[in-house]
Structure formats: C-alpha cells, structure tokens
Amino acid sequence: MKFNAKFAAALSALALAASAAAAEQVKVxxxxxxxxxxxxxxxxxxxxxxxxxxxxxxxxxxMIIEDDQRKPDVAVQLSDKMIQSDKVDIMTGIIWxxxxxxxxPGAVKQGKFYLSPNAGPSALAGKGCDKNYFNVAWQxxxxxxxxxxxxxxAGYEKSFILAPNYPAGKDALTGYKRFFEGDYAGEVYTKLxxxxxxxxxxxxxxxxxxxxxxFLPGGMGIAFMKQYAQSGVDIPLIGPAFSFDQGxxxxxGDAALGVKNTSQWSKDIxxxxxxxxxxxxxxxxxRLPSLYASQGFDTANLMLSALKVAQPSDADAxxxxxxxxxxxxxxxxxxxxxxxxxxxxxxxxxxxxxxxVFTNKIVGVALEDHGDxxxxxxxx
Amino acid sequence: MSLILLIEQVLNGLxxxxxxxxxxxxxxxxxxVMGLINLAHGSLYMVGAFACAAVAAATGSFWLGLAAxxxxxxxxxxxxxxxxxxxxxxxxxxxxxxxxFALILIFSESVRWLFGSFPxxxxxxxxxAGAVTLPGGIEYPLYRLAIIVAxxxxxxxxxxxxxxxxxxxxxxxxxSDREMIAALGVDIDRLYTAVFALGAALAGFAGAxxxxxxxxxxxxxxxxxxxxxxVIVIGGVGSIKGALIGAILVGVTDTLGRFLLPIAxxxxxxxxxxxxxxxSLASMLIYILMALVLxxxxxxxxxxxA
Numbered sequence: 001m002k003f004n005a006k007f008a009a010a011l012s013a014l015a016l017a018a019s020a021a022a023a024e025q026v027k028v029x030x031x032x033x034x035x036x037x038x039x040x041x042x043x044x045x046x047x048x049x050x051x052x053x054x055x056x057x058x059x060x061x062x063m064i065i066e067d068d069q070r071k072p073d074v075a076v077q078l079s080d081k082m083i084q085s086d087k088v089d090i091m092t093g094i095i096w097x098x099x100x101x102x103x104x105p106g107a108v109k110q111g112k113f114y115l116s117p118n119a120g121p122s123a124l125a126g127k128g129c130d131k132n133y134f135n136v137a138w139q140x141x142x143x144x145x146x147x148x149x150x151x152x153x154a155g156y157e158k159s160f161i162l163a164p165n166y167p168a169g170k171d172a173l174t175g176y177k178r179f180f181e182g183d184y185a186g187e188v189y190t191k192l193x194x195x196x197x198x199x200x201x202x203x204x205x206x207x208x209x210x211x212x213x214x215f216l217p218g219g220m221g222i223a224f225m226k227q228y229a230q231s232g233v234d235i236p237l238i239g240p241a242f243s244f245d246q247g248x249x250x251x252x253g254d255a256a257l258g259v260k261n262t263s264q265w266s267k268d269i270x271x272x273x274x275x276x277x278x279x280x281x282x283x284x285x286x287r288l289p290s291l292y293a294s295q296g297f298d299t300a301n302l303m304l305s306a307l308k309v310a311q312p313s314d315a316d317a318x319x320x321x322x323x324x325x326x327x328x329x330x331x332x333x334x335x336x337x338x339x340x341x342x343x344x345x346x347x348x349x350x351x352x353x354x355x356x357v358f359t360n361k362i363v364g365v366a367l368e369d370h371g372d373x374x375x376x377x378x379x380x
Numbered sequence: 381m382s383l384i385l386l387i388e389q390v391l392n393g394l395x396x397x398x399x400x401x402x403x404x405x406x407x408x409x410x411x412x413v414m415g416l417i418n419l420a421h422g423s424l425y426m427v428g429a430f431a432c433a434a435v436a437a438a439t440g441s442f443w444l445g446l447a448a449x450x451x452x453x454x455x456x457x458x459x460x461x462x463x464x465x466x467x468x469x470x471x472x473x474x475x476x477x478x479x480x481f482a483l484i485l486i487f488s489e490s491v492r493w494l495f496g497s498f499p500x501x502x503x504x505x506x507x508x509a510g511a512v513t514l515p516g517g518i519e520y521p522l523y524r525l526a527i528i529v530a531x532x533x534x535x536x537x538x539x540x541x542x543x544x545x546x547x548x549x550x551x552x553x554x555x556s557d558r559e560m561i562a563a564l565g566v567d568i569d570r571l572y573t574a575v576f577a578l579g580a581a582l583a584g585f586a587g588a589x590x591x592x593x594x595x596x597x598x599x600x601x602x603x604x605x606x607x608x609x610x611v612i613v614i615g616g617v618g619s620i621k622g623a624l625i626g627a628i629l630v631g632v633t634d635t636l637g638r639f640l641l642p643i644a645x646x647x648x649x650x651x652x653x654x655x656x657x658x659x660s661l662a663s664m665l666i667y668i669l670m671a672l673v674l675x676x677x678x679x680x681x682x683x684x685x686a
Contacts, residue, residue: 035489036599039497165659187651188642189659193603195594198392198524199638205519206385222499222595230504230521230593232511251499251595 024311027062028303029082031075031103032093034067038218040247041095041292042067045117047285048296049092055280056304064088070095072102079103083110089312090115092299095292097121097140097168108132113312113322117299118292122171125341126374132315134322134340136299138264139372140168141175143240146262146346146366147213148179151238153366154260157182160209160235162200162224164216165189172215172240178373185209190216195223201231209235217242222251229255236260241360244351246290249358256351256358264346265294265331266362273328288359294330301327337371339378346370384518389639390632395524397631398531402586403604404611404623405538406579412618413555413575416465417473419480421583421608422601423487428453428584429591429600430491433502442505446588453584454577456487461576466569484602492598499597502588527589534582535624542620551575555618610666614673616683625681630666637665 030049033042046065053061064086068075075094082088091107092115094100100119107114108130116124116135124130125139151159161176161184163169169189185207188200201224204212212235216224221243228237241263249256267278267288277297281289289297305327310317325335337343346367349360407421431452436445460483468476508523542548550571553561562568587601594600611630615622642658649657673681 035492039492039598040499043497165656165663170656187655189655190638191659191663195590195600195603196392196396198395199389199635202385202388202392203639206382219499219595219597219600222597223593226503226595227521227593230509230511230523232519232521247498248595251501251597253501253503 025060025062026090026307026312027064027086027088029086029088029091030063030065030093031068031078033070033095035069038070038095044247044290044292045093045095045296048289048293049300051281051284052297052300052304058304068099072099075099075103079107083107083112088112090303092117094119104133115299115303117295120341122374125339125372126377129339129378129380131319131380135342136302137295139341139374140171142346142370142372143262144172144175144215145179147238147240148176150260150262150348150366151180151211151213156211158185158208158210160186160204160207160212162188162190162212162214164192164220166192169215176213194220197224197227201228201233204235205231205233211236211238213238215240222248225252225255241291244360246288246359249351257353259351261349262346262366263291263349264344265291266347266349266360268362269332271332274330277330298329337375339375341372341375343369343371384516388518388520389635391520393632393635394628395528396635397628398528399586399590400607400611400631401531401535401624401627402582403608404627405620406582407608408612408618408620408623409575410579411612413551414469414572416469417476419477420483420487422605423484424453424457424580424583425587425601425604426487426491427456428587429596430495430500432588432591433500433596436502449584449588450581454581457580458573458577461573465576488598499595502591502596504592523593530589538620610670614670614680616680619682622680622682633669634666637662
C-alpha cells in the first residue's frame, strides 16, 4: 500500500512534468476565405479545424484566423504579418491554388510548417515540393483522375469534357484524360466565372457524347447543373466532388439527383472517426459537414497527433511525426506519399435525397490507395 | 454543325441579350438622367435574386418571390438614393465611383450576414420547367423562352413609359436641363428617387429571373455589371434604344463567339490548342466589339451627338 502510494505520487509528478512540457504554446496561423463568394469553403475548413481542437481540449494551441478575401495580395500581407509579428509556428487554411502558390513557398522557406487543408497545386507536389509543406486534402488532379477511371468502369466511350479556362481547369481536363481511355466528343474551355452555359449545353446536345465530364467549381457549377437539367439533355454527368458538395447541393436542388461524382470523403464512409465527426459537426454547427469541413478536421487532427510527439521548435522531430500521419482520419485509410501528399482511396458517390436534404452516397471505389503523378519529380 | 444548332445558339444569344438589357436599362437611365455612375447596380440585382429565393422558399411560390424581388430591389434602390446617392449628383464621377463601390461591399456583407455564405436554392416555377420543341425541331428550354418574352415586354413598356407618358417627358426633360424643370415646378428630388427605384426594380427583376437558372449567391451581380457597362457604352449612354440594341448585340456576339471560334480555330490547328485559343479569344470578343464601335462612333451607337 505504502509502495503504491509512493508509486502513484511519482507517477503523478511525472505526468505533471510531461504535461508541463506539452503545454508549450503553439501558434497556428490560419489564412482562409471568410468573405465574398467563396466564403462557404473557408468557413467549413475553419469550423472543421476548430471542432477538432475543441474535441481534443487543445488549450496549448493558439489560433490566429484571418480572412484573405480570395485575394493573393491580401493573403501575402497576412502571411507576412503572421510570420514576422505574430511569430506563428504552423500555417494552414488556404482554399485556392493561386493563393497557396503566393503564400506556402514563402512560409516554408522561412522555416514554418505549412499544412494545406485544400489547395494542392501540381507545382508544390513535384519539383517545387518542400520538406515542411504537407497537403492533407489531395493533389489537384486526383479527383479528376478518379472521374476518368470511373468513366472507364462505367463503360463510357465518348466523353464531352468541360472546364473553365484557367490553370486548375486545364489541370482538371489533364487529370481526366490521364485515366479515361475513350474518345472525346468535344473539349470546351469556358470563361472563368461564366454563369450562362446555354451555348455549351447546345453543343453537348449536338455532340453525340455518351458522358459529360465537367469541372466548374462554386457558382459556375450550380448554374451549369440547373441549366443542364432544364435543357432536356439526358447524357449522364460526371464531376469531381466540388460541384456536389454539401454546401452547394441544396442550391442545385433536383437537378443534381443521380449525378456521379468522385471524392476522397463522404459522410457515409463507414468508420468510427467519421461517424463521430459527422454527428458532432452537425450538433455544433447545425448543418451537415462538407468535404472541406472534413479536410479542416483531418488537418487539425494530423497536427495534434504530431504535437503529442514533438514541438515545431524541434523541426526534424515534428516533421517526422507529421510524416507518420498517426491520426484517425475521417477518410479511413490515409498516409503520406514521399512528396507529403496523400495516398488514399477515392470514391464514386451518387447524389441522393435524404428527407428534405440533398446529399451523397458512396456507390463504389474509383481508385484505391491513389497517390499523384508528380511524386517522382519531388526531391526533398 | 447543323442549322438547328446554329439557330438554337442565336436564341441563346438573344436570351442573354434580353437579360443584359434589363440590367443595362436601369444603369443607363440613372446615368443618362442623373449623370451618376452607379457601381452598386449589380448589388440591386443580387438583392432581387435573394428576395425572390427567400420568399419563394418561405411561400413555395416563385411568382410571389418575383413580386417580392421587385419590391425589395425598388425599396433598396429608393433607400440608397435618399440616404447616399442624393449627395453625389453634383460631385465628380470619381466620388460617385468610390461611394457606390463602398455600397457594393456593404450590400454584399449585409446579404451574407442575413442569408449566410452558402448559395440559396431557387428553382424555375413548375409552369415553365422543361424544354419545348419549336418549329423546325429545335428543342429549347421553356424558361429561357419566357425570359426572352418577359424582356421584350419590359422593353416595350419602357419605351412607352419614356416616350408616351408625363413621367417620361419629365425624365427626358430632367436629362437635358434639371434647373429648368425644377423651375417649372417638378419636384426633382422625388423624380430622381422614382427613376432610381425604377432602375433598381429592373435590376431586381433580372436578378430574380436569372437566379432560377444560375446561382443565388453573394457577389453574383459584379460580372453582370461589367457586361451591362459594355452594353451601355456600345449603345450610347442614356439611350434605352441603344441599351436594347447593344444588349442583343453583346448577347449574340458572346454566345456565337464562344460557339464558333473554337470550331474555326479547329480547322487550322490541333483540337486541344484550338479550344484553348478559341475560348480565350471568345472571352475578349465583346471588348473587341466595344472598341470597334467606339472607333467609328465615339459616343456609342445611339449616343447623344452621334
């Protein structure tokens, strides 16, 4: 008994010492889009991230959250401020690839860690990779590649493909073409921000395609889907999850029903972490989580898992801890490839209606343990 | 490329043009009569779309939503005129641009605060859903036909209002000499508020009609506003007729350009490059058109002094 009491005292002293070490404050700078047209995505990433911190009771993590307004110059100013005057240790949050290209390379050059919860431009996956840059979402091409793989397995032979005329749009069509083995009935680049697709839909009708692959993020996708549904054209649509995400499905409405889309996450992925995440997110914020919310949540949990092992001040140990990705992801299997980008399953989902709510259901796996096409070019 | 496809594309261009006319008419009225550049015109378009979506969601009726959008946009327009715009008539255009740009930010963030960051749902009324088959075997969405008809009806109404009514006489008179019509006993303040509210209602109407086929979200007005400015520059500032002709010209040019240019380039180069170059050139086409018009008619097609 006496011995036990002594032992307990020693143990608790040890625990105290350990918790004192762990209580070293970590500053996280989150730059994301919280105002304007693209705010829904940034808000979901932020909310998912904060939910994970709250559930972990992470009082040693200090968050600095700023709004980039989707403008690269604003994002650069914010990152300068965070690095120089706030002295953050880790940065995260950016949604758009052009903003990520403006901020992430500079941040890692100054010795900070950057954990991307969304943007995954090819430049940062290949030759421009960095030992302190981690992407927790996907490399930009991934979901489009999966759409191409799905189109093969669905037996499509002639696709009409469509994307906005800007870098991510071209990457999307490149990604689809990398995997799709059939022919093309047409290839169209639209204006970025275009809202009227009558001309393109008329071409699709006349093209003789047996499938349509499109990448039109945000409001562009809503406009396209609604107009497509009204046009009376009934060629099946395929797209990446971005146009079918929880945040915009309600705005598309019936027009999206039955459409197949590819995603690394879905609210019905069957694992304990994901079930708990969906339930707790809904309870906390009163809405269903989106793809972006799951990415924010996973990013925070990855960071917390590494912080248990090491502090960012010990960069090599912290990096090694991040690389092991020893956390329970909402997506189930998740690990990093050699270029710090995910290797994960990408699913095919179908848009369904549950009661009054439009949402997605997994109907298959498009690609298993899928990495990206740029990893070989990465020399860290 | 078949003839049917070409005719369908011309109809698409006409529909886009008619929608642009609704935006440009209000803008050109306000610019022509009051000499005011109103960058916040796109925000009134957004207000119309949000009012329609919110009321349609609450009542289940698109038509009530449409009525609400007219009321909300006209109300917002009148309120803005009385509180802000009225102070700007005598200032130079730079002050007007600054103040109305601030209004865009205020409107956008207020709407976001009220309705949240996620786009709203607004569907076409069941009465106008689906596609119809036109003579010649052209399949065309009924709702787009309805937009063309509604736009042409509004255009006719506007011509009658400006050309045939007492209010129209006053509006035209205010355009040429505001001091004189004030001296003749017309309440110029109230006239201007009415013109501004009318322009706002037209923008709100356009927003509601288009909201059902596009996305109802914060910032939806700005891209349309740029096109509307192109329209009034082409048509001539202050001219309703110019706005109509300019809008249809822009709508048809843009639609046919997007459709035909990649095909044209495809004849001389490999398809992938042709689509990319064709698409880039197509998005410049209406600005090239604007530049050409300005070379030959510096005040626009129907501008004063042309």
